Amino acid sequence: MVGGIGHIGRIGYFSGGSGRRKVVSVAPIIRRLTAERGLFVLVGQNVNLIYGGSAPNAPLLTWTSDASTAYPVADIYLDETIATGDSIQSQIQVSGGSWTSPVFNITHVIASGEAASGDAVLTQGPLATGTYDWRVRVMRASDGAASVWSNVETKTIAVHDESGDTxxxxxxxxxxxxxxxxxxxxxxxxxxxxxxxxxxxxxxxxxxxxxxxxxxxxxxxxxxxxxxxxxxxxxxxxxxxxxxxxxxxxxxxxxxxxxxxxxxxxxxxxxxxxxxxxxxxxxxxxxxxxxxxxxxxxxxxxxxxxxxxxxxxxxxxxxxxxxxxxxxxxxxxxxxxxxxxxxxxxxxxxxxxxxxxxxxxxxxxxxxxxxxxxxxxxxxxxxxxxxxxxxxxxxxxxxxxxxxxxxxxxxxxxxx
Known part of the structure; x- marks a missing residue:
């Protein structure tokens, strides 16, 4: 289901099973968006238009590290409106919570290389063994406007507990x-x-x-x-x-x-x-x-x-x-x-x-x-x-x- 129709001439991104796709045309009367190429999704998955009006477009999060690391890594995909000095707010919570008390809540300032490539890599942790949700959003430095939250990725972590170690x-x-x-x-x-x-x-x-x-x-x-x-x-x-x-x-x-x-x-x-x-x-x-x-x-x-x-x-x-x-x-x-x-x-x-x-x-x-x-x-x-x-x-x-x-x-x- 498309979660919003956007504005004529506005460029947004889909998120789905095969990544993100740029919207190349908008037909608001018939409520149709045309993407630059096909988007593959599995049965039961949603397709969302990542778009926040006058606020920054929402990023796309991909949890890239495996379940054996206490310091998880994610790729954050940004659109071309994001600039150097803008920031990413990143939250990890115990899965199924209400996000009121995340385990980690950090802010990452976007560097020039990240803005140019549209890709930022975040590492957080340490996490104990358990199942966690991860989400991010971007905040514009010029006016403080924040995007909606990204997709949420969930992963079960099984790692050694170092608390009792030498x-x-x-x-x-x-x-x-x-x-x-x-x-x-x-x-x-x-x-x-x-x-x-x-x-x-x-x-x-x-x-x-x-x-x-x-x-x-x-x-x-x-x-x-x-x-x-x-x-x-x-x-x-x-x-x-x-x-x-x-x-x-x-x-x-x-x-x-x-x-x-x-x-x-x-x-x-x-x-x-x-x-x-x-x-x-x-x-x-x-x-x-x-x-x-x-x-x-x-x-x-x-x-x-x-x-x-x-x-x-x-x-x-x-x-x-x-x-x-x-x-x-x-x-x-x-x-x-x-x-x-x-x-x-x-x-x-x-x-x-x-x-x-x-x-x-x-x-x-x-x-x-x-x-x-x-x-x-x-x-x-x-x-x-x-x-x-x-x-x-x-x-x-x-x-x-x-x-x-x-x-x-x-x-x-x-x-x-």
Whole structure:
């Protein structure tokens, strides 16, 4: 149904299922409007003429973000009468209310670029889990005239509640939002529980980087939980990603680099206090290595791990020039930790098992950056990586605490 006939020569906009259409002619006697092209609507939907007489024409709102973000985003489409300095009033309410007490009621001043393009993008929030209505209107700066309200869009939001989180978890979610990455409630709850638990265990400060790549998306799995530094990046192209399992580098362009070089980073990783953790999913041997760096130039130390199939020894090195074989695991998959807490040697662990100590003295810090799912200068791993970390040395108690938190998280993700 057309909600108004307008004036001869006046240009308005329809809003309907397929967007907006400019009115190109008006025939008031027979009450007919002609649009510039067809407008598609579904059965039961209305078609409204967005027009407010002498006031500005009403905008058209499209809620563009998905249901997994607490900070929703909308595109606001404006007509050519809107000018720089005019404003948009935006309201979000709990669905079904009377708009007397909206959850958010903000005013956005229209910038020159928005006026020129006829398009403004608004972000509001945070919203808790629930169903919400969103509407907007425009207000002209020259005379204060306001348009009628736009169409109302409704969406149900399901997001993690950050109110009980540690500051470390809140900081991570802030970085997720800043990067424009979606995280739904299931994954948000699981990541928050993991971070809050590691903080409670007193080992959060041990990490330079900590990655949960068994998650919702590759972009989310590349983020460093600990800080804005050392998120993973492509050495070439994207690795193969499987949701809730992780990523796999199957050739050289898919290697993932952290940007962390132990000899220059001045981080938690030190000559006689360093660890790395890697959780590969497949059994069998890694093609070249699962995590680490070979200082192929400059004489720096090695730091890397290569998983092997059942009955075959691992290969491990951490801040030394050796390549030491160790005891084998049952499968070649699972959570591996190597941790140096002294100059004399380092300990190694698989899942919750302490395998022992390698008496390999430290020599020097690695002088090239750490790769995950691969080794720099030495190919790729060819295993799906569910989690990884590196930083200061972990005691056996701390390594066990890390594994326990990872095991809980992986169970939530369906990782065996």
């Amino acid at each position: 500051q470390q978890a809140k900081d991570f979610f802030a970085r997720v939002r800043s990067a424009g990455i979606s995280i739904d409630k299931t994954h948000g709850d699981a990541v928050a529980a993991f971070i809050n638990g590691v903080v409670a265990d007193g080992i959060w400060s041990k990490f330079d980087a900590l990655y949960l790549s068994a998650t919702q998306s590759l972009t989310l799995g590349r983020l460093n939980l600990v800080s804005a530094n050392y998120s993973l990046a492509n050495f070439g192209g994207d690795p193969i990603f499987t949701a809730d399992k992780g990523f796999k580098s199957t050739n050289s362009p898919q290697q993932q680099t952290s940007g962390f070089t132990p000899s220059t980073a001045s981080g938690q990783w030190a000559l006689n206090s360093a660890h790395f953790m890697i959780w590969p999913l497949e059994t069998g041997a890694s093609t070249s290595g699962d995590i680490g760096t070979l200082s192929v130039t400059g004489g720096g130390g090695y730091a890397y791990f290569k998983s092997q199939p059942a009955g075959t020894s691992w290969v491990i090195s951490i801040n030394d020039r050796g390549q030491r074989a160790t005891e084998s695991t049952a499968t070649g998959a699972g959570c591996y930790v190597a941790s140096r807490t002294s100059s004399a040697g380092f300990n190694y662990y698989w899942n919750n098992t302490v395998f022992g100590t390698i008496a390999q003295p430290s020599s020097s810090l690695p002088s090239s950056n750490i790769y995950v799912g691969a080794l720099n200068g030495n190919g790729w791993g060819n295993k799906t990586i569910a989690a990884a970390s590196f930083g200061a040395g972990l005691t056996s108690t701390e390594a066990a605490a890390l594994y326990a938190r990872l095991r809980t998280y992986m169970t939530t993700m369906g990782v065996p």
